[in-house]
Amino acid sequence: MKRSRFPFIVTGAVLVFFYLPILILIVDSFNSSRFGGAWRGFSLKWYARLFHEPAIWEAARNTLLIALLVTFVSLVLGTASALALHRFFKSRLQRFHYTLVYTPLVVPEILMGISLLMAFVAAGVKLGMLTIILAHVTFCVSYVALIVLGRLQDFDFSIVEAARDLGASSWTAAWRVVLPMLAPGLAAAGLIAFTLSVDDFVITFFVAGPGATTLPIRVYSMIKHGATPLINALSTLLLALTFTTVLVSQRLSASGALKSRTME
Amino acid sequence: MKNHARSYWLLAAVVTVVLLAGQCGGGKKAAPVLHLFTWSDYIKPELVSRFEAQNRCRVVIDTFDSNEAMYAKLKAGATGYDVITPTSYMVSLMQAQGMLLPLDHAQLPNCRHIDPDYLAIAIDKKMAYSVPYMLTNSGIAYLISKVGNFEPTWGMFGRADLKGRMVMLNDMRETIGAALKFLGYSLNSTDPAELARARDVVLGWKANLAKFENEQYKNGIASGEFLLVHGYSGDILQVQAENKDIAFVMPREGGAISCDDLVIARSAGEATLAHAFINFLHNPAVAAENTGFTQFLCPNRDSYGLLEESIRGNPGIFLPREIKAKCEVLTDLGEKNALYVKVWDEIKNGV
Numbered sequence: 001m002k003r004s005r006f007p008f009i010v011t012g013a014v015l016v017f018f019y020l021p022i023l024i025l026i027v028d029s030f031n032s033s034r035f036g037g038a039w040r041g042f043s044l045k046w047y048a049r050l051f052h053e054p055a056i057w058e059a060a061r062n063t064l065l066i067a068l069l070v071t072f073v074s075l076v077l078g079t080a081s082a083l084a085l086h087r088f089f090k091s092r093l094q095r096f097h098y099t100l101v102y103t104p105l106v107v108p109e110i111l112m113g114i115s116l117l118m119a120f121v122a123a124g125v126k127l128g129m130l131t132i133i134l135a136h137v138t139f140c141v142s143y144v145a146l147i148v149l150g151r152l153q154d155f156d157f158s159i160v161e162a163a164r165d166l167g168a169s170s171w172t173a174a175w176r177v178v179l180p181m182l183a184p185g186l187a188a189a190g191l192i193a194f195t196l197s198v199d200d201f202v203i204t205f206f207v208a209g210p211g212a213t214t215l216p217i218r219v220y221s222m223i224k225h226g227a228t229p230l231i232n233a234l235s236t237l238l239l240a241l242t243f244t245t246v247l248v249s250q251r252l253s254a255s256g257a258l259k260s261r262t263m264e
Numbered sequence: 265m266k267n268h269a270r271s272y273w274l275l276a277a278v279v280t281v282v283l284l285a286g287q288c289g290g291g292k293k294a295a296p297v298l299h300l301f302t303w304s305d306y307i308k309p310e311l312v313s314r315f316e317a318q319n320r321c322r323v324v325i326d327t328f329d330s331n332e333a334m335y336a337k338l339k340a341g342a343t344g345y346d347v348i349t350p351t352s353y354m355v356s357l358m359q360a361q362g363m364l365l366p367l368d369h370a371q372l373p374n375c376r377h378i379d380p381d382y383l384a385i386a387i388d389k390k391m392a393y394s395v396p397y398m399l400t401n402s403g404i405a406y407l408i409s410k411v412g413n414f415e416p417t418w419g420m421f422g423r424a425d426l427k428g429r430m431v432m433l434n435d436m437r438e439t440i441g442a443a444l445k446f447l448g449y450s451l452n453s454t455d456p457a458e459l460a461r462a463r464d465v466v467l468g469w470k471a472n473l474a475k476f477e478n479e480q481y482k483n484g485i486a487s488g489e490f491l492l493v494h495g496y497s498g499d500i501l502q503v504q505a506e507n508k509d510i511a512f513v514m515p516r517e518g519g520a521i522s523c524d525d526l527v528i529a530r531s532a533g534e535a536t537l538a539h540a541f542i543n544f545l546h547n548p549a550v551a552a553e554n555t556g557f558t559q560f561l562c563p564n565r566d567s568y569g570l571l572e573e574s575i576r577g578n579p580g581i582f583l584p585r586e587i588k589a590k591c592e593v594l595t596d597l598g599e600k601n602a603l604y605v606k607v608w609d610e611i612k613n614g615v
Contacts, residue, residue: 033506035486040506054309055325114340121341206337210299210344211324221304221327 022239029232046233056234059218066129066214067197070136074193075186077137078144085145086152104142112139113206120207127209135207136200140193147192151185187249296321298537301328301345303524306398307545308557315544321537338363343531346538349524352387353596355394358527364393365528371539374546381585382563385593386523394525395542398560401521401591402438403514403580405485405500406492416513418446420492421469431484432469432494434476436608437594438520439466442494445517451592454600463607467614476612485510497580501559512580518590523563 032043050056081101088094104112116135117127125131159181163173179186201216208217219231300307304327312323326345328334331354338345339361350358358364369375375391388394406414411426421430421442432439441451443462453459474490484490486503500512526545528538544550551562552570561581568576575581583591597604 033486034502035483035506055304114336117337117340117342121343127342127344205328205333206340206342208326209342210301210326211297213326217329218304218327221329223329 025232026236026239029229029236031229034229046229047237050230050233050237053230055213056215056218056230059213059215062129062212063198063215066132066136067194069133070140070197071190071194073133074137074140074144075190078141078189078193079148079182079186081141081145082148082152085149086155101142101145104139105146109200109202113203116203117206127207127212129209129212131207131209132204132212132214135203136197139203140196143192143196144189147189148182148185151182155181191249296534296537298323298347298534298541299345300325300347300349300541301334302347302349303327303329306349306524306558308554311545311550311554314550315541318544319537319540321534323541338529343529344533345529346532346534347541348527348529349397350527352394352523352525352593355525355527356387356596359388359393363530365530365532365535366392367395367528367542368539371536372543372546374543374548377546377548377551377564377566379563379565379568381565381588382521382523385521385588385591387593387595388525394527395546396523396563397526397545398524398555398558399521399563400523400560401497401514401580401583402433402442402494402519403497403512404492405495405503405510405512405580407485407488408509408511410488410491410509414511416516418442418515418517418519420515421472421494424472426491427472428474429489429491430473430493431475431477431481431490432466432473433481434478436604439476439494440604440607440611441520441594442466442515443469445515445519445590448517451520452595452597454597454603456603459603459607463610466611470611470614498558498560500580501575501578512578514580514583514587514591516587516590518587518592520594521588521591522594 029046030042030044031039032045033040081097085094085098085101089098113135116131116138120127120131120134160173160177163177164170168176199216201220204214205217205220208214219234222228222231298321300323302325307325312325315321316323328337331351334348334350335354335358338348338358355364369391372395375395378391378396382396382399383389383391386396404416404418404420406420408414414420420426421432423430432442437451440459440462443465444451444453444458446465447458447461449455449458449462453462477484481490481493481495482499482503485493485495485500486507495512497512500510504510504512526542528535528542532538545554545562546564548564548566549570551564551567555562555567555575556572559575561575568582
C-alpha cells in the first residue's frame with residue numbers, strides 16, 4: 001500500500017508558513033533599499049548603521065539586564081511555589097494557591113499592564129527598571145511554577161529519603177539530589193521566563209518609567225518613524241543569537257544524555 | 265543548619281543589591297535630567313548633545329508608538345516625563361483633562377519665530393499649552409512617468425484609467441476628509457448631509473482603488489506597483505530619496521495638515537529646563553537642522569531660509585500660501601466622532 005502524501009504536504013506547508021516570513025525578514029535586512037518592495041542590491045549598510053545607534057544598544061542592555069534578573073527571581077519563587085503545590089496539593093489552601101498561580105496566564109496582558117501601573121502609582125513606587133522587573137516576575141513566576149510542577153509529578157522522592165538515610169542534611173539533599181534532578185525542568189522554565197521577559201511589549205510599555213525603554217518598546221516605536229531595515233538587521237542578529245543558543249543547548253543536553261547512558 | 269540560614273540571607277542580600285542597582289541604572293545625580301517622551305527618531309541626536317552641553321544637563325528620551333498608548337499610560341498615573349510630543353487633537357484632550365502645564369512665554373522668546381500662517385489654522389492658536397513642533401501634510405504622491413495628465417485634485421481618484429493601481433489611507437478622518445475637501449466642505453464637518461455626500465464620493469473612488477492602506481503604500485509606490493497614492497509627506501519624502509520619479513503634491517482643494525506639538529506635563533519635575541528645551545528647538549538654526557534630519561517640517565518661519573533646496577523647493581512640503589490657507593488641522597470631535605464611524609462603516613461595506 002502506498003503511503004499517503006498528505007501528512008508530508010501539511011507538515012511542509014506549516015513549516016513554510018512558520019519560516020518564510022523570517023526568511024523574508026533576513027533577506028530584506030541585506031537589501032540596500034529602505035522599502036521592502038524592490039531589491040536594490042546587496043548591502044551591509046543597515047548593520048553598519050545599527051552600530052551607530054546608541055539608543056538601540058541602551059535598550060538592548062536594559063532588556064538583557066531585566067531578563068536576567070527576572071529569570072533568576074522567578075526561578076527561585078516559582079520553584080518554591082511548585083514544591084509547596086506538589087507537597088500539599090490536597091489542602092484547600094494550596095488549591096487556592098494553584099488558582100492564583102494559574103490566573104496570570106489567562107488575564108489579558110493589557111489589563112495586567114494597566115492594573116500594575118495603577119498599583120505602582122497608588123503605592124508611590126517610582127516607575128523604572130524596578131517596576132518592569134516586578135511586573136515581569138508577576139507573570140513569569142506562573143510559567144516557572146507550572147513547568148517545575150509538571151517535572152515534579154514524576155519525581156521519585158524516595159531518592160531524597162535515601163539520601164537522608166545515608167546521612168545527608170536536608171540542605172545537602174536539596175543541593176546535591178533534588179536540584180540536579182530538577183535541572184532540566186529548571187532550565188526549560190528559565191528559558192521560557194527569559195524569552196517572555198525579552199519579548200513582552202504590552203505590560204512593559206505601561207510599567208516602564210523614564211529612562212527604562214526596552215528593546216520591544218524601542219522597536220515598536222521605530223516602525224512609525226524609524227527605518228524598518230534597521231529593525232530587520234537587529235532581528236536577524238537576535239535570530240542568529242537565538243538559533244546558536246538553541247543549537248548549543250541541544251548539543252550539550254544530547255552529549256549529557258549520552259554520557260549518563262554510558263555510565264549506566 | 266547554620267550554613268542553611270546564612271545562604272538565605274546571602275541570597276536576599278544579592279537580590280536586594282541587584283534590584284537597587286537596576287533602579288538607579290548608572291544615573292549621575294549631580295546634573296539635572298530632562299525626560300522627553302516622543303516618537304522614535306524625532307529629533308536630531310547632535311542637537312540633544314548640544315542642548316545637554318549648553319544647559320549642563322542630561323536628556324533621557326523614551327519613545328511611544330501611538331498617541332492613544334501614550335495617553336492611556338499618562339492617564340493611568342505614570343509620571344516622570346517632562347516634555348511630550350502628542351499630535352494636536354490629543355493635545356486638546358490632554359489639556360481638557362488637566363494633564364498639561366500652561367506655558368510661560370517669558371521663558372519662550374523663540375516662539376516669535378513660529379510661522380503665523382500655520383498658527384492661523386492651528387487648534388491652540390495662542391500657544392497657551394502647546395508649541396507646534398513638526399508638521400506633516402497628507403496629499404497625493406504619483407509616478408511622474410506613468411500618470412499622464414496629472415491634475416492636483418482629489419478628483420484623481422475618480423480616474424478609471426488608473427483603476428486598481430491607486431491606494432487611499434485606511435484612516436476614516438483622512439479619507440472622508442479628502443472627499444469633504446473635494447466637495448468644498450470643512451475637514452471637520454459634522455453635518456450629516458455633507459458627510460452623506462462625502463460618503464458617495466468615496467464610494468465612487470473606492471471602485472478604482474486597490475485598497476485602503478496605511479503602511480505598505482510606501483513600498484508599493486517605491487516599486488511601481490501603485491501609480492498614485494494618498495499619503496503623508498514625511499513618508500513620501502523618504503521614498504523620494506530613493507525613487508526620483510515620484511512627485512508629491514497637496515491638491516488644490518486643500519487637505520489635512522497634522523502637527524505634533526511640544527507640551528509640558530503637569531507633573532513635570534524640570535519645568536524650567538523643559539521650557540528651555542522648547543525654546544532651544546525653536547532657535548531658527550536648530551529648527552532648520554532638525555527639519556533636515558526628520559524630513560518633517562518644523563513650522564519656524566525664520567528657519568525656512570536656512571533649509572536645503574530639496575526641502576525648500578518641494579511643493580508637497582512647502583505649500584503655496586493660497587493652498588495652505590485651504591488646509592485644516594484635524595480636530596478632536598468628541599462624541600461627534602460616531603458620525604464618521606458610521607459613514608466609514610458604510611464605505612467599507614458598500615460597493
